[in-house]
Amino acid sequence: xKLALNxxxxxxFKKKLVDYFTLKFIIKGFIISILLSLFIFLDLLNLKYIANxxxxxAILGLYLLLKNNRKIWxxxxxxxxxxxxxxxxxxxxxxxxxxxxxxxxxxxxLIYGFIFLAIGWLENIYIKxxxxxxxxxxxxxxxxxxxxxxxxxxxxxxxxxxxxxxxLICLIIAIKFNGYFGAILLICSLMISYNKxxxxxxxxxxxxxxxxxxxxxxxxxxxxxDKIIKSNLDIIxxxxxxxxxxxxxPESAFPLFLNKSQILLSxxxxxxxxxxxIAGALGISDNKLYNSTYIFDKGEFQRLDxxxxxxxxxxxxxxxFIKNPINTLFFGSAVDYxxxxxxxxxxxxxxxxxxxxxxxxxxxxxxxxxxxxMIAISNNAxxxxxxxxxxxxxxxxxxxxxxxxxxxxxxxxxxxxxxxx
Numbered sequence: 001x002k003l004a005l006n007x008x009x010x011x012x013f014k015k016k017l018v019d020y021f022t023l024k025f026i027i028k029g030f031i032i033s034i035l036l037s038l039f040i041f042l043d044l045l046n047l048k049y050i051a052n053x054x055x056x057x058a059i060l061g062l063y064l065l066l067k068n069n070r071k072i073w074x075x076x077x078x079x080x081x082x083x084x085x086x087x088x089x090x091x092x093x094x095x096x097x098x099x100x101x102x103x104x105x106x107x108x109x110l111i112y113g114f115i116f117l118a119i120g121w122l123e124n125i126y127i128k129x130x131x132x133x134x135x136x137x138x139x140x141x142x143x144x145x146x147x148x149x150x151x152x153x154x155x156x157x158x159x160x161x162x163x164x165x166x167x168l169i170c171l172i173i174a175i176k177f178n179g180y181f182g183a184i185l186l187i188c189s190l191m192i193s194y195n196k197x198x199x200x201x202x203x204x205x206x207x208x209x210x211x212x213x214x215x216x217x218x219x220x221x222x223x224x225x226d227k228i229i230k231s232n233l234d235i236i237x238x239x240x241x242x243x244x245x246x247x248x249x250p251e252s253a254f255p256l257f258l259n260k261s262q263i264l265l266s267x268x269x270x271x272x273x274x275x276x277x278i279a280g281a282l283g284i285s286d287n288k289l290y291n292s293t294y295i296f297d298k299g300e301f302q303r304l305d306x307x308x309x310x311x312x313x314x315x316x317x318x319x320x321f322i323k324n325p326i327n328t329l330f331f332g333s334a335v336d337y338x339x340x341x342x343x344x345x346x347x348x349x350x351x352x353x354x355x356x357x358x359x360x361x362x363x364x365x366x367x368x369x370x371x372x373x374m375i376a377i378s379n380n381a382x383x384x385x386x387x388x389x390x391x392x393x394x395x396x397x398x399x400x401x402x403x404x405x406x407x408x409x410x411x412x413x414x415x416x417x418x419x420x421x
Contacts, residue, residue, distance in 0.1 A: 020071050028068065029075020035061030036076070037083035039151050043390040051154035058151035059186070063171045066128055070120030073128075077116025081109040084146060087386035091313060094216050094382070095330060111140050125175065129168040133161060141311040145362065145391060153394040156194055159401055163193040200406055200420045203373055205245035205349060209408055210235055211416040212250055216381040219255050219412075228255060229264065232279070233271075240274045246348055250412035251280035251291070251358050251379040258294055259283050259303055272296035276348050278410075280357065280377045288338040293355050293377060295346050304344035308360035309337055313382070343368050354405070362395040367403040374405050380413035389414035 019025075039054025065076055082105065089104035115138060119131045131138070136147040152159035166189035174182025218224050232253055239247035258264065258281035268277055276297040283292035283303050290305040291314060309315040315336040316323040327334055343366060344355040354371035361376035376396070380389050389411070400407050400419045407419040 020074060022071070025071045026075050028064075028072045029077075030079050032061050032064050032068070032072065032076040033079030033083055035064070036080060036148075036151075039153075040084065040387050040390055040394075043154070043394070044387065052156075055151050055155045055157070058148070059167060059171070062132060062148070062168065063174065065132070066125055066168075066171055067175055068120075070117055070123065073120025074113045074117040078109045078113035080116070080146070081112030084391065085112075087383040087388045090384075090386060091382045094220075097330065112146070115140075125172055129172055133165055133168060141317045143311055145395060147395070147398070149398055150391075150394045152193075153397045157190055158193045158195045159398050160193075163189075166190075166193065198421055200404075201372060202406060202418075203246075203348075203351060203353075203408070205351075206243060207408060208235075208239040208242065208244040208247040209410050209416045209418065210239075210247065210249050210253075211410070211414070212253070212412040214381060214412055215384070216379075219252055219379070219381065225255055228253075233267070236268075236271055236275065236277060240271070244275060246276035246278060248375055248377065248408060248410040248416075249277075249279040250410045250416075251377040252282075252412065253279045253377075254281035254294075257282045257284045258292075259285070265301065268294075268296045269299050269301055272301070273299050278375055278377070280379070289335065290340075291337055291357055293344075293357060293375075295355075297348060302346060304346065304355040305340040306337070306357040306360060307340040307343060308363050308365060309339055310359045313359075315339075345371070356407075361407070361409070362392065362399060364399070364402075367399060367405060370403045371405055374407045376407055376409045378409065378411045378413075380411055382413075384413045393417060393419075 035057045038057040039051060042050045042054045065073065068076075085108050086105050088108060089101040092098060092100050092104060119128055122128070132148055136144045136149075138146075149159055149161055149164050152163055157163055167186065170182050170186035170189055172182075173185060214228065219228070232249055235249065236247055254261075254264070256264075268279075271277065276295070278293060278295050281292060281294055283290035283294075283305060290303075291309075292306065293304045295302050295304065306314070311317045316326050318326070323336075327336070345352050346355060347353065351373065352371070354366065354374040356366050356374055356376040358376070358378040358380075360366050361374065361378070366374075378392070380392070383389075396407055396409060396417075396419050399405065400421050404421045406421065407417075409417045409419060411417070
């Protein structure tokens with residue numbers, strides 16, 4: 001009898017754990033996650049008004065999520081991690097760890113599954129709604145791309161935390177009090193959140209925003225380096241011929257330490273007498289590596305380094321005793337990139353422009369003092385083909401609206417964009 005009693009807690013725990021793997025909970029979580037992720041995948045269609053369907057789907061997903069218990073919250077978070085961020089694992093291909101992709105995807109799913117489980121465990125609809133409102137503040141390793149304000153991007157409604165708050169309040173009213181009244185309030189809330197077209201400014205000169213389509217293995221292949229450099233120089237010459245004042249090439253456009261390549265530097269400085277050149281390349285100084293933007297204009301150049309690094313891509317956000325073995329095992333003993341001391345601006349014809357490189361362009365810190373113009377450069381080939389560019393684009397549109405910034409975005413691996421507030 002005593003032996004049996006001693007094992008009761010273990011048996012109880014096992015039963016509770018098994019309950020989470022009930023098929024109906026998994027299916028419900030799967031459906032909710034699809035509803036909350038559909039707007040990202042619909043963006044692939046690039047159809048006008050298609051975002052409205054994604055918004056309706058997401059609102060339904062939020063409604064069902066608020067109604068359900070912690071078991072369904074776990075599976076909803078699990079599959080949201082899958083549908084929103086599966087592409088993070090694709091970078092493993094270029095380190096010859098393709099076989100680890102399923103394991104990394106599973107890890108991502110579990111991280112978000114347990115985050116959602118922790119919130120769902122409280123069984124309080126108001127706390128659940130607060131979490132959904134501020135989900136981007138719960139950022140594993142600083143990665144804050146889970147943001148439900150994105151469901152309003154490309155729709156007629158204001159993409160803001162206030163619009164999301166109104167929607168969540170209406171859904172709570174529908175669940176807790178009266179469904180019809182909640183639905184009417186929801187419609188009214190969306191009507192008062194209508195986003196009127198706003199005036200915005202473009203740069204006061206012509207700019208050539210370049211898209212390239214190089215695979216990641218091509219970029220760092222020594223055999224293709226000279227070909228890539230020649231192609232970039234041809235692009236610059238074409239922009240000069242077209243009469244542009246500036247030309248923007250993507251992140252890592254020049255696959256080398258550009259500040260140590262004196263011949264190429266001289267050629268670019270010479271061309272900059274005819275056109276301003278903004279391009280991505282590596283930088284090195286004091287034995288520190290940098291992901292940098294190079295700006296050439298009127299025979300001079302400056303290097304502006306990246307401020308916010310990609311977690312597990314450009315830096316390992318862990319203590320040294322964990323970070324060093326990871327760098328040794330996965331990255332051939334490579335060191336982390338170093339970062340700039342603060343945000344960086346430069347001027348062309350007296351116009352101040354904020355510098356941004358890829359991931360950091362989605363972060364509020366880069367929009368300090370609400371710059372009027374930003375030129376961002378990205379290399380999305382790490383994650384191609386995937387929905388990463390679509391999610392990135394929506395985040396940039398949110399930042400542009402929030403900070404009233406016009407963003408010029410030059411990309412390798414997807415189409416470049418002019419994003420207005």
